[in-house]
Amino acid sequence: MTRVWDVPVHDSTRVRDVRVAAEAAAERTGLSRDRTAAAALVATELATNLLKHGGGGRIVLDIVDADLELHGVGRGPALQIAAIDHGPGIADLASASRDGFSTTASLGAGLGTCRRIADHFEVHSVPGRGTVALARVHAARRDRAGHRVPGSDAAVRAGGINIPLAAADHSGDAWACVRAGDHVTLLLADGLGHGEAAAKASGAAVEQLRLSAHLPPAELLGQLHRGLRDTRGAAVAVARLDLATEHLDFAGIGNIGARLLTGDTWRPLLSHPGIVGAHRPGRLPQCRVPWTPDSLLVLHSDGLPSRWAPPAVAPPTAWDPAVTAAVIVRDSSSAARPVRDDTTVAVLAPTPQDRRP
Structure with a gap:
C-alpha cells in the first residue's frame, strides 16, 4: 500500500513534525543511519525555508524507486522529499542555492546544504507563483568509498507526486514505471474511495505491473482486471513506450486523465468507462502515437x-519529472483551495543530454 507523509507547514511547531515524519519515512525506506540523518536534515531545512520565504506550504514524503531513470539495474528505494508553496518565489535561484546566501538573518545554509547532501536535488521557482523544491535520498546509490553512482544512459525518466486526501496516512492512488527490454511502461491507478482499502487496490495494480511489464497496455489491463477482483477495484491507465520504434501505446479504464505534449501542442489520450476488477469494457481499444525527443506524458488521478493548465514556464521536458508533477499540482490548487481528493500526477519525460553519462 502507498504510504505518504503529507505535513502542512504553517508555523514553527510543524518543523519538528516534518523531521519526525522524515525519520519514520527513512526507516521505512531502509536508509542507513547516516542517510536517515541526511534525509531528516534536508526535510528540516526545506520546512524552515517554507516558513522563512514561502509563507508556509507543505512537505510531502514518499517512497519511490531509486531507479527513476530506467536503466534496468535495481538500486533499491529512495525517499523523495517535496516542498511545495504558493509564496512569492525566488527571484535569484542561482544565488539562493549557494551556501551562505540569505535574504533573512540566517546562516543561509538551507538550499546549498540540501543540494550537497541529497542524492538528487532540484528547485523550480517562479516569482509570484511559488516554489517547488525536490530532493531524493537513496538507500543504495553510493559505492564503498561513498561516491555517488553515475546516472543512467536511458532516453527517458519518470517521476511523480502523490498527495493523500486530508493528509491521510495512505493514498488510494499509486503509480509506477517499469522497464522491460526496449519497453518502458508507466501506470497510474486510483483505487475506489480513500484510505487503506483503496490503497490495497492501487497497490495490487502496481504489483501486477511489475510481474507483467512485458505486456502491451490493453493486455496488461486484462491481467489487472483479473488480479483486482478481490479488491474494491480501481481506475487504471497504462502507457507503454517502445524505445526502439519511438511510439507510445496507451489504454485506460476509468477516470485517469492523460495528456501528451509534443513540441508546443498538448493532446488528450482517452480512457474508457469502467472499473478494473469490477467492470471491464467488452472491447478495449489501444491508441498509438509517435514519441519524439520533445515529448512528455502526464497521467493524473481525478483529484486534479x-x-x-500546463506549467506556465517552458520547457518542462528539462525538469525532473517529479518537479513537473509537483508544479502541476501546485498550480491547479491554492492555499485557499487545496486538493479535493487523493491526487497523483505521474510524468514520463526525455532525459536531457547533459544528464546522460
Whole structure:
C-alpha cells in the first residue's frame, strides 16, 4: 500500500513534525543511519525555508524507486522529499542555492546544504507563483568509498507526486514505471474511495505491473482486471513506450486523465468507462502515437481538476519529472483551495543530454 507523509507547514511547531515524519519515512525506506540523518536534515531545512520565504506550504514524503531513470539495474528505494508553496518565489535561484546566501538573518545554509547532501536535488521557482523544491535520498546509490553512482544512459525518466486526501496516512492512488527490454511502461491507478482499502487496490495494480511489464497496455489491463477482483477495484491507465520504434501505446479504464505534449501542442489520450476488477469494457481499444525527443506524458488521478493548465514556464521536458508533477499540482490548487481528493500526477519525460553519462 502507498504510504505518504503529507505535513502542512504553517508555523514553527510543524518543523519538528516534518523531521519526525522524515525519520519514520527513512526507516521505512531502509536508509542507513547516516542517510536517515541526511534525509531528516534536508526535510528540516526545506520546512524552515517554507516558513522563512514561502509563507508556509507543505512537505510531502514518499517512497519511490531509486531507479527513476530506467536503466534496468535495481538500486533499491529512495525517499523523495517535496516542498511545495504558493509564496512569492525566488527571484535569484542561482544565488539562493549557494551556501551562505540569505535574504533573512540566517546562516543561509538551507538550499546549498540540501543540494550537497541529497542524492538528487532540484528547485523550480517562479516569482509570484511559488516554489517547488525536490530532493531524493537513496538507500543504495553510493559505492564503498561513498561516491555517488553515475546516472543512467536511458532516453527517458519518470517521476511523480502523490498527495493523500486530508493528509491521510495512505493514498488510494499509486503509480509506477517499469522497464522491460526496449519497453518502458508507466501506470497510474486510483483505487475506489480513500484510505487503506483503496490503497490495497492501487497497490495490487502496481504489483501486477511489475510481474507483467512485458505486456502491451490493453493486455496488461486484462491481467489487472483479473488480479483486482478481490479488491474494491480501481481506475487504471497504462502507457507503454517502445524505445526502439519511438511510439507510445496507451489504454485506460476509468477516470485517469492523460495528456501528451509534443513540441508546443498538448493532446488528450482517452480512457474508457469502467472499473478494473469490477467492470471491464467488452472491447478495449489501444491508441498509438509517435514519441519524439520533445515529448512528455502526464497521467493524473481525478483529484486534479480536469481542466488543469500546463506549467506556465517552458520547457518542462528539462525538469525532473517529479518537479513537473509537483508544479502541476501546485498550480491547479491554492492555499485557499487545496486538493479535493487523493491526487497523483505521474510524468514520463526525455532525459536531457547533459544528464546522460
